[in-house]
Amino acid sequence: MEIVLLVRNWWAVALRGVAAILFGIMAFAVPGLTLTALVFLFGAYALVDGVLNIVAAVRGRHVGRPAWVLLFEGVVSVAAGLVAFFLPDVTALALLYLIAAWAVLTGVLEVVVAVRLRRRIHGEWWLALSGALSVTLGVLIMMAPGAGALALVLWIGAFAIVFGVLLVALAFRLRRWTADVRDIMARAA
Numbered sequence: 195m196e197i198v199l200l201v202r203n204w205w206a207v208a209l210r211g212v213a214a215i216l217f218g219i220m221a222f223a224v225p226g227l228t229l230t231a232l233v234f235l236f237g238a239y240a241l242v243d244g245v246l247n248i249v250a251a252v253r254g255r256h257v258g259r260p261a262w263v264l265l266f267e268g269v270v271s272v273a274a275g276l277v278a279f280f281l282p283d284v285t286a287l288a289l290l291y292l293i294a295a296w297a298v299l300t301g302v303l304e305v306v307v308a309v310r311l312r313r314r315i316h317g318e319w320w321l322a323l324s325g326a327l328s329v330t331l332g333v334l335i336m337m338a339p340g341a342g343a344l345a346l347v348l349w350i351g352a353f354a355i356v357f358g359v360l361l362v363a364l365a366f367r368l369r370r371w372t373a374d375v376r377d378i379m380a381r382a383a
Contacts, residue, residue, distance in 0.1 A: 220351075
């Protein structure tokens, strides 16, 4: 039933993608951001991402099975965003590990959802690829925590743009399937 949930909320997937692209563009446009500004930008992105996931999960709870993966990913993102806002004086190393852990966890959850969808739709690899990119970013940050803030901004900016483009591409594929899902749900009712 995840496919129904994703298709019905294709716009939320698209908004997540647009938010990621905008975040990435800002990271490249203003590479001299202070670490505090990066904390707030990351916090805002994580909050938006989390809230949109939670909304999609709650809206889809009547579809049948609970959308626990989507809900859990949303809660993790909101928690990461709140930590960033309420502890802005976090050291650079702690911020690096916070972002890395968030990227790895949300990436793993996205791969899990993609694997669960592989028998139901074609093109689930978009979600799996965005999850794999998220895990890769997290691992890279963990491997090189001493990298400067500029390198971090550029890594995260590049990741956010690629991740956002993949999510927008997935959203438009999901949007095309809206009529098919309506037909399936009508037959099931």
